[in-house]
Amino acid sequence: MDCGEGSVWFRVGDPSDFTVSQEGVIYTQRNLSLVGKKKMEVVVYAQDVLSNHVWKVRVHLHINPNSRGTAPEQLKPSDATLTQQVPEILFPWRNIVVMGEGSLSRVKRDWVIPPINVAENSRGHFPEDLVRIRSDRDKSRMLRYSVTGPGADQPPTGIFIIDPISGHLSVTKPLDREHIPNFHVIENPIDIIINVIDQNDNVPDFLHSTFNGSVPEGSKPGSFVMTVTAVDKDDPKTANGMMRYKILTQNPQSPSSNMFTINNRTGDIITVAAGLDREKVTQYTLIIQATDMEGNPTFGLSNTATTVIRITDVNDNSPEFTTDTVCSLPLNKVNVIVANLSVTDKDQPHTSAWRAVYRIVAGDPTGRFSITTDPTSNEGLLTVVKPIDFELTRSFMLIVEAVNEVPLVRGIQSPRQSTATVSVRILDMNESPEFSPNPKSIKLEEGLPAGSLLSTFTAQDPDRFMRQTIRYSKIYDPANWLKIDPFNGQISTIAVLDRESHYIKNNLYNVTFMASDEGFPPASGTGTLQMYLLDINDNAPQVFPSEVEMCEKPDPNALNITASDPDLNPHTGPFVFELVSRPSEIRRNWTLIRVNGLRLRIGSLASGIYEVPITITDSGILPMSNTSVLRVKVCQCDHHGDCLEMGKINAVGLGTEAIIAILLCIITLLVLVLLFVMWMKRRDKERQAKQLLIDPEDDIRDNILKYDEEGGGEEDQDYDLSQLQQPDALESECVKVGIRRLDERPLHHDHQYPIRSTAPHPGDIEDFIYEGLKAADHDPTAPPYDSLLVFDYEGSGSTAGSLSSLHSCSSCGDQEYNYLSEWGPHFHKLADLYGGGDD
Numbered sequence: 001m002d003c004g005e006g007s008v009w010f011r012v013g014d015p016s017d018f019t020v021s022q023e024g025v026i027y028t029q030r031n032l033s034l035v036g037k038k039k040m041e042v043v044v045y046a047q048d049v050l051s052n053h054v055w056k057v058r059v060h061l062h063i064n065p066n067s068r069g070t071a072p073e074q075l076k077p078s079d080a081t082l083t084q085q086v087p088e089i090l091f092p093w094r095n096i097v098v099m100g101e102g103s104l105s106r107v108k109r110d111w112v113i114p115p116i117n118v119a120e121n122s123r124g125h126f127p128e129d130l131v132r133i134r135s136d137r138d139k140s141r142m143l144r145y146s147v148t149g150p151g152a153d154q155p156p157t158g159i160f161i162i163d164p165i166s167g168h169l170s171v172t173k174p175l176d177r178e179h180i181p182n183f184h185v186i187e188n189p190i191d192i193i194i195n196v197i198d199q200n201d202n203v204p205d206f207l208h209s210t211f212n213g214s215v216p217e218g219s220k221p222g223s224f225v226m227t228v229t230a231v232d233k234d235d236p237k238t239a240n241g242m243m244r245y246k247i248l249t250q251n252p253q254s255p256s257s258n259m260f261t262i263n264n265r266t267g268d269i270i271t272v273a274a275g276l277d278r279e280k281v282t283q284y285t286l287i288i289q290a291t292d293m294e295g296n297p298t299f300g301l302s303n304t305a306t307t308v309i310r311i312t313d314v315n316d317n318s319p320e321f322t323t324d325t326v327c328s329l330p331l332n333k334v335n336v337i338v339a340n341l342s343v344t345d346k347d348q349p350h351t352s353a354w355r356a357v358y359r360i361v362a363g364d365p366t367g368r369f370s371i372t373t374d375p376t377s378n379e380g381l382l383t384v385v386k387p388i389d390f391e392l393t394r395s396f397m398l399i400v401e402a403v404n405e406v407p408l409v410r411g412i413q414s415p416r417q418s419t420a421t422v423s424v425r426i427l428d429m430n431e432s433p434e435f436s437p438n439p440k441s442i443k444l445e446e447g448l449p450a451g452s453l454l455s456t457f458t459a460q461d462p463d464r465f466m467r468q469t470i471r472y473s474k475i476y477d478p479a480n481w482l483k484i485d486p487f488n489g490q491i492s493t494i495a496v497l498d499r500e501s502h503y504i505k506n507n508l509y510n511v512t513f514m515a516s517d518e519g520f521p522p523a524s525g526t527g528t529l530q531m532y533l534l535d536i537n538d539n540a541p542q543v544f545p546s547e548v549e550m551c552e553k554p555d556p557n558a559l560n561i562t563a564s565d566p567d568l569n570p571h572t573g574p575f576v577f578e579l580v581s582r583p584s585e586i587r588r589n590w591t592l593i594r595v596n597g598l599r600l601r602i603g604s605l606a607s608g609i610y611e612v613p614i615t616i617t618d619s620g621i622l623p624m625s626n627t628s629v630l631r632v633k634v635c636q637c638d639h640h641g642d643c644l645e646m647g648k649i650n651a652v653g654l655g656t657e658a659i660i661a662i663l664l665c666i667i668t669l670l671v672l673v674l675l676f677v678m679w680m681k682r683r684d685k686e687r688q689a690k691q692l693l694i695d696p697e698d699d700i701r702d703n704i705l706k707y708d709e710e711g712g713g714e715e716d717q718d719y720d721l722s723q724l725q726q727p728d729a730l731e732s733e734c735v736k737v738g739i740r741r742l743d744e745r746p747l748h749h750d751h752q753y754p755i756r757s758t759a760p761h762p763g764d765i766e767d768f769i770y771e772g773l774k775a776a777d778h779d780p781t782a783p784p785y786d787s788l789l790v791f792d793y794e795g796s797g798s799t800a801g802s803l804s805s806l807h808s809c810s811s812c813g814d815q816e817y818n819y820l821s822e823w824g825p826h827f828h829k830l831a832d833l834y835g836g837g838d839d
Contacts, residue, residue, distance in 0.1 A: 244295025435527025
């Protein structure tokens with residue numbers, strides 16, 4: 001133990017009853033009896049190893065009748081001779097600290113005491129005294145004690161309290177070690193450690209209610225299966241937290257009731273017996289128990305969990321055929337399924353130990369059959385992959401073997417049932433005639449005339465035991481050049497063969513023929529004749545390009561021209577070019593130079609398009625000549641030699657499609673303009689048809705203004721109402737009532753309408769209107785639709801009644817117009833005018 005700069009060694013004066021550890025803790029050597037004694041004394045020496053300085057202290061042990069507990073691991077008196085007492089901690093003024101129960105410690109700066117142990121879940125009366133803290137100077141002076149730290153004045157507060165006068169440290173409620181295992185409080189300047197002593201108050205708890213594991217079938221004893229784990233919240237350093245595992249039950253108990261065992265400390269489950277077979281038992285269920293107190297069934301707490309052990313499959317069963325197979329195969333059928341081969345396998349379906357792989361081990365030396373596996377049914381699909389000739393082989397005897405994708409486990413042998421015999425019988429049928437060779441290739445020159453015999457293309461009937469006649473026909477001849485004799489297969493031409501035809505590809509021309517027999521049903525086969533056409537000089541050369549451009553004042557360089565010839569060498573170039581002699585201006589204006597060049601002989605030509613005939617001769621055997629026309633576009637050029645007026649020249653040569661498009665656009669525009677003019681004229685006629693018989697500009701009585709409001713304004717007072725009452729006052733040129741309509745020219749003389757009287761009398765306009773209406777009805781010049789016009793219909797149900805009944809007479813005298821005021825606010829103005837109001 002450290003003290004200052006050195007170390008201290010402890011010893012007791014009487015080692016027969018007590019001993020002291022180097023940490024300063026005093027222990028009893030035997031059970032002590034305090035009968036007849038009130039206290040016992042122990043002398044403890046402490047010696048500094050470096051300085052050999054020795055301290056001596058006396059530790060007094062006495063009975064405290066108010067004590068409720070003790071430290072059993074430090075003092076073990078007889079229950080019959082010693083009453084429990086509260087341990088007392090005495091703090092000396094010196095560096096040696098002696099506890100009342102006999103512990104001794106040395107401090108460096110602060111007082112350090114051994115931990116105080118308190119059992120959890122105490123059922124005593126609270127507060128319960130733990131220890132008394134006392135200073136060796138409390139007799140000479142007045143001291144007050146206090147503690148601070150977690151559990152005292154810090155969260156969780158109020159668990160520990162101390163009597164400030166007596167120094168008794170007490171606990172106020174039961175402690176839970178699983179919540180807080182220890183407390184550290186301070187009674188300045190002393191650190192007090194309070195350890196919570198564990199009790200067995202927690203049941204072992206498995207991590208899962210059900211554990212799942214697996215083990216391959218056929219595993220040997222001692223094979224590891226899985227591990228189960230439980231936890232106990234009690235102190236794992238004590239028996240309270242030490243668990244032991246065991247298997248309670250096993251289901252099913254086949255082939256043995258003890259197929260598994262468990263390591264009672266680690267929870268590892270292993271196999272202890274042989275005979276695990278997935279095909280008999282697919283899984284086992286074990287009930288596992290965990291017990292604390294090191295598995296003590298009397299004092300320990302227990303819990304259980306379920307363990308499911310699945311037996312996994314291994315390939316310990318071979319696929320076995322159910323029966324041999326007999327099947328039939330039509331002749332010359334390829335890629336068809338001949339038979340389905342079935343096997344049984346006891347291993348787990350759809351695993352590599354269950355899926356079968358088939359192979360033919362005998363009976364098919366030429367490889368005409370193959371077998372694939374159906375992934376769903378695990379059947380073997382026997383398929384023919386090569387044609388079979390009935391005349392050569394009429395049956396097959398195949399030996400087929402079935403194995404799994406993975407090999408059998410060691411020690412398992414394949415049974416006899418893993419192989420089977422498959423008998424395949426070939427059915428005879430009418431076979432198609434076969435051309436030989438197919439295709440057939442021939443070489444010949446083009447240009448053969450019609451009726452030339454080319455070759456004979458015949459077919460053979462595979463049915464050698466049947467005597468049948470074969471007929472030939474043509475099924476594909478795109479150029480329609482050939483024909484075939486239906487009896488002997490001779491092929492001849494019906495048109496001239498042309499190598500330059502667009503039907504020829506790489507000098508090859510293919511024709512397909514068909515041969516049919518007389519069987520039932522008839523069978524037919526096809527054959528292809530490939531003709532390789534050799535070239536002859538049968539095409540004259542043409543100038544190329546057919547059009548060129550040049551400037552009005554050409555440069556010294558000539559125009560490069562050449563010729564095109566669809567023939568092949570040696571029937572093409574080099575070509576010979578020559579200008580025609582007629583017309584004479586051709587040779588006068590143009591000249592040919594070496595290397596196929598055309599040059600202008602004169603100084604310049606006017607812009608335009610010129611046609612220059614040129615005779616071209618090829619170099620073929622029996623050379624061929626042809627006169628071609630070269631179109632030369634002469635134009636004005638810039639300083640770069642590019643034409644400036646090619647757009648105008650090209651415009652002259654617009655295509656037919658462009659001209660038609662332009663004409664259609666012009667016609668469309670004309671139709672639109674015509675429709676617009678017709679619509680305008682029709683609208684003018686409609687406007688004229690709606691005019692009144694009297695022109696509004698000539699009759700002031702028709703000048704009715706619209707105010708867009710319900711009542712009249714102040715301007716209503718300015719109307720000259722005398723115009724309605726005195727029509728005679730109008731000028732003579734306006735006396736005429738009606739004006740002839742202008743929408744139709746009259747065929748007869750102008751109709752006479754009534755003339756207004758010029759007599760100065762208070763005339764009435766009613767008679768004049770009726771006379772004018774009668775005249776209009778009998779007017780032959782009026783349009784037929786000029787009958788009844790409706791203007792601005794405002795609806796029915798007017799409270800004012802019909803205005804058609806209005807009339808006036810000269811003998812009526814003064815009339816009463818007061819009733820107008822009853823028609824509503826809209827007629828107040830009219831009532832004032834005719835009612836003789838003050839205004």
